[in-house]
Amino acid sequence: MEALSFVSIIEKDKHDTITTSWVYPGFPAEYNQVLINRGQFQGTIDPPLIFSRYAGLWHYTYTFNVGSESLDIMDTSLIRFTTVASVTVGSKHFYPERYFPIVKLLAQMYLDEKGRPLKILQSVLNLASEGTITFRDQEVTPPSFDEEKKSLLKTPLTDVTDMFGVQSILLWHALLTKRSVLVKSDNLGKLLNLIRAFPLFVFHRQDWTMLRPFITAHDTELQDLSFRKRTSADDVEGGAGDDDEDEKSSSSSSSSKKSKGKKGRHSNETRHTGVVCGTCDSAVEALGVWDVIADMETGKVTVREASEDRDDDSEVPLVGPVFEMTPFHKEAAAIVKKSQSQKELVTGLTNLTVKLTERVSEIKEELEGKPITPNNVKELLGAASMATCRFLVDLYKAETSN
Incomplete structure (x- = not known):
């Protein structure tokens, strides 16, 4: 069983405003900016599935066009003005072959539920407790960690x-x-x-x-x-001290080196x-x-x-x-x-x-x-x-x- 480090939903609306609409359980503010930077919200989305690393965690992101703008004044869906959305999961593991299927399922839930995150939250909790995700009334089991080492050799x-x-x-x-x-x-x-x-x-x-x-x-x-x-x-x-320590000692070290002619x-x-x-x-x-x-x-x-x-x-x-x-x-x-x-x-x-x-x-x-x-x-x-x-x-x- 595995508890994901986080799950987030980021949306861009018709005014090109990008916001993080939901995150569980949370992450530092700077992580939010990084996901926006890497989310391909400007220009072409290619490829829709990406992975990278920041602050000690791997993140796996699925970005997709929503195209759900509605002119119906009775439409109360949360994504009626959303044009692009991305769903991201965070993990300590480098294993794209496991997390890409997970994040795609969560993205489909986002669309099925018209932006409401309750089903996504339930799936995240179920993954942590049971190791499966319930998707459209079916139990889906992500790739096993037994295959994780094979993933490291995916690209020769x-x-x-x-x-x-x-x-x-x-x-x-x-x-x-x-x-x-x-x-x-x-x-x-x-x-x-x-x-x-x-x-x-x-x-x-x-x-x-x-x-x-x-x-x-x-x-x-x-x-x-x-x-x-x-x-x-x-x-x-x-040594590999911090900047302040380096700066404090640089002047005396420099004079010492000059005396040695190096x-x-x-x-x-x-x-x-x-x-x-x-x-x-x-x-x-x-x-x-x-x-x-x-x-x-x-x-x-x-x-x-x-x-x-x-x-x-x-x-x-x-x-x-x-x-x-x-x-x-x-x-x-x-x-x-x-x-x-x-x-x-x-x-x-x-x-x-x-x-x-x-x-x-x-x-x-x-x-x-x-x-x-x-x-x-x-x-x-x-x-x-x-x-x-x-x-x-x-x-x-x-x-x-x-």
């Missing part, structure tokens, strides 16, 4: 590698080192189908919470991406890490904060260059990505090139990643208390290139971060 990773070719190695590197990735497309349906495969690049983490499959450029949504200012304090302490790394730069976001909004790309941008329309992957030299004595990964090719990247490229199936590709990349993570753990032990920096790793490994040492350090930091 080969669809991504087929689209981006050898550039897929840049995506593998970005996800492995927890960089920020933006996937953009003109087609929302195709975007949502492809982006759900991206966590398969790092299947060993079993983490789909990195995804924000569909975002807009609204401030409320961007705040959910953990934007923060990075200052020179991060270079010295290697360059700071992206001081006061705003960024976020470890997310894969999807958008059809050019304003999101224009923010200029993305480490990697994958363009589905052109099949190209663009990497944002680091604006300053890397400090190889620091434990903190460079803010701007440095995607230097190493023997590990060549090995990953070979796996991508030869794999003929989803299983072969995911298994190959996972085995390589596990081998890498085990190696960096060994390096940490062999350093015997020394900080794991590129220079220290270089001193330990000797023949390894600096590019390899930097990659291993960035991987270690990604694997040990929250």
